[in-house]
Amino acid sequence: MNINITLIGQTIAFAVFVWFCMKYIWPPIMNALEARKKEIADGLAAAEKGRKAEDLGKEKAIGIVKDAKSQAQEILGNAEKRRNEIIEEAKTDAKTEGERLLASAQAEIEQEINRAREELRGQVATLVVSGAARILDREVDDKAHGKLIDDLVAQL
Amino acid sequence: MASESLTTTGYIKHHLTHLTFGPHPDGGWGFAHSADEAREMGFWAIHVDTMLWSIILGVLFLWLFRKAAKRATSGTPGGLLNFIEWTVGFIDDNVRGSFSGENKLIAPLALTLFVWILLLNTMDLVPVDWLPYLTQLFGDYVLGVDPHHVYMKVVPTTDPNATFGMSIGVFLLTLYYSLKIKGPIGFASELTMQPFQANNILLKIFFIPINFFLEFIGLVSKPLSLSLRLFGNIFAGEMIFILIALLYSGGVFWALLGGFLQWGWAVFHILIVLLQAFIFMVLTVVYLDMAHQEH
Numbered sequence: 001m002n003i004n005i006t007l008i009g010q011t012i013a014f015a016v017f018v019w020f021c022m023k024y025i026w027p028p029i030m031n032a033l034e035a036r037k038k039e040i041a042d043g044l045a046a047a048e049k050g051r052k053a054e055d056l057g058k059e060k061a062i063g064i065v066k067d068a069k070s071q072a073q074e075i076l077g078n079a080e081k082r083r084n085e086i087i088e089e090a091k092t093d094a095k096t097e098g099e100r101l102l103a104s105a106q107a108e109i110e111q112e113i114n115r116a117r118e119e120l121r122g123q124v125a126t127l128v129v130s131g132a133a134r135i136l137d138r139e140v141d142d143k144a145h146g147k148l149i150d151d152l153v154a155q156l
Numbered sequence: 157m158a159s160e161s162l163t164t165t166g167y168i169k170h171h172l173t174h175l176t177f178g179p180h181p182d183g184g185w186g187f188a189h190s191a192d193e194a195r196e197m198g199f200w201a202i203h204v205d206t207m208l209w210s211i212i213l214g215v216l217f218l219w220l221f222r223k224a225a226k227r228a229t230s231g232t233p234g235g236l237l238n239f240i241e242w243t244v245g246f247i248d249d250n251v252r253g254s255f256s257g258e259n260k261l262i263a264p265l266a267l268t269l270f271v272w273i274l275l276l277n278t279m280d281l282v283p284v285d286w287l288p289y290l291t292q293l294f295g296d297y298v299l300g301v302d303p304h305h306v307y308m309k310v311v312p313t314t315d316p317n318a319t320f321g322m323s324i325g326v327f328l329l330t331l332y333y334s335l336k337i338k339g340p341i342g343f344a345s346e347l348t349m350q351p352f353q354a355n356n357i358l359l360k361i362f363f364i365p366i367n368f369f370l371e372f373i374g375l376v377s378k379p380l381s382l383s384l385r386l387f388g389n390i391f392a393g394e395m396i397f398i399l400i401a402l403l404y405s406g407g408v409f410w411a412l413l414g415g416f417l418q419w420g421w422a423v424f425h426i427l428i429v430l431l432q433a434f435i436f437m438v439l440t441v442v443y444l445d446m447a448h449q450e451h
Contacts, residue, residue: 002195003317004178006203010210010312010321017214017272018325022264025221029244030263032228039230 125153164402171284171398173307174203174315175291189305203315210312213275217268243271247437254441257337257448262441265329269322270437276318277390277429279311281422284397313390313432316383323383326440330378333447342450347371378443382436389432393425 129149169191176194178201179185187204188194194201224240233241247267255262288308295306312318334343351370352363400421403414 002174002176002197002201003320004176004197004199004201004203006201006206006315006317007321007324009202009207010318011325013207013211013214014268014272014322014325017218018261018265018268020218021221021268022261025218025225026244026264026267028225029221029228029241030248032230033241033245033248035230 121153125149128152167402168398170304170307171288172309174309175205175307176201177204178202187305188307189302203309203317205307205309206312206315206318209279209310210272210276210318213279213312214272217271217275221267221271243267250438251441254438255445255448257445259333259444259448261329262444265444266437266441269326269440270433273313273322273386273436274430274433276311276313277433280314280390280393280397280425280429282310283418284394284401311390311394313386314394316387319383319387320379322436323379326382326443327379330443330447333444337448338450347375378439382439382443386432386436389428393421393428396421397425 129145173188173191173194176188176197177186178188178194178197180193181196188197188201220236221240221244224237227237228241244267247270248263251263251266287310288306291308292303292306295301296303309315334346338346348364348368348371349360350367352367354360354363397418400414400417403410403417406414
């Protein structure tokens with residue numbers, strides 16, 4: 001347990017170790033730790049920001065969905081209205097068309113009747129002429145009696 | 157046991173003697189062959205074992221931490237780096253807790269002290285005979301010297317030279333920062349104007365020697381207690397290991413008891429090893445903090 005030059009040697013060794021540690025060990029490790037601390041803090045802040053943005057987006061989305069719903073409702077209402085209108089229109093169209101068809105049919109019937117009547121009239125005239133010819137037993141000259149026959153036909 | 161021919165006293169004495177290199181009384185330089193010779197070498201002798209182990213362990217510390225420092229990034233740390241960073245963070249927290257000033261030296265100083273002393277103390281947990289016996293074998297078969305004259309004390313903190321070496325370093329730093337921060341006059345007044353204070357100029361002058369006496373004792377006792385606490389604790393632990401090792405020569409029963417005791421004491425000693433390194437580190441930081449405080 002002698003105190004000797006070892007004392008000074010140890011002091012020098014100690015000083016050298018501390019110097020080396022201060023120069024080459026402590027700063028890089030501390031820098032890395034600080035950088036990591038900062039990165040973590042940044043990451044947390046970014047996460048917080050993201051969460052806020054998400055909340056904002058959610059709110060926005062809810063608004064958009066709400067708008068869309070009301071719009072859809074409106075469109076539905078319009079469509080309903082339009083449908084009713086179209087139905088009404090179709091109904092009136094159908095009605096007028098029907099009426100028109102009816103009228104045309106009636107006109108056609110009328111025409112048909114008239115034609116039939118004309119035909120009948122003609123036929124009756126021939127019949128009458130042939131009947132008269134038979135009765136008179138001679139030919140009725142169309143040319144001679146044309147006017148008479150025509151008058152007769154007109155009277156029918 | 158190193159040798160059958162050794163007596164109990166001789167065994168203990170052998171374990172307490174350093175491998176000393178120094179000037180012989182006849183003028184030549186060489187290793188001391190006995191404790192007495194080592195003592196006679198005086199101040200210019202050097203404890204080769206203390207220097208060797210403390211430098212090996214110091215370099216191991218620096219190498220390990222430098223390796224980690226090179227790889228340190230802000231990314232995820234793994235394995236060794238994680239452990240090193242944890243140690244550095246632990247020291248940093250402690251220094252921030254007890255040191256209020258701004259000084260880039262304090263934290264690395266604390267880290268060096270803590271890890272280095274921890275490693276030096278941990279040598280105590282290596283069974284007491286292993287390394288000395290290996291050295292004796294080496295001396296006997298390789299160098300061809302008498303194994304009884306080969307000494308190897310592996311725990312540098314059981315050498316007061318090592319503990320005083322560190323505490324003197326700390327003491328010099330304390331003086332340096334006291335003078336730098338407080339100025340020569342501030343430091344001098346701190347040493348002479350308290351604890352007894354007076355408004356009367358005559359009384360003030362009267363108190364100066366008393367105050368200086370008290371403060372000087374306080375100042376000097378800091379490095380003294382710092383190194384003697386570490387030395388005393390580790391030396392006592394080493395001594396108990398040596399005494400337990402003596403049991404191995406007393407037959408099967410004593411050897412078994414010795415094995416059990418050695419294991420038990422080693423477990424308990426882990427606490428002391430760690431605690432003493434921590435205390436040395438914390439007190440160093442506190443002393444330097446006091447040196448930085450202005451009144």
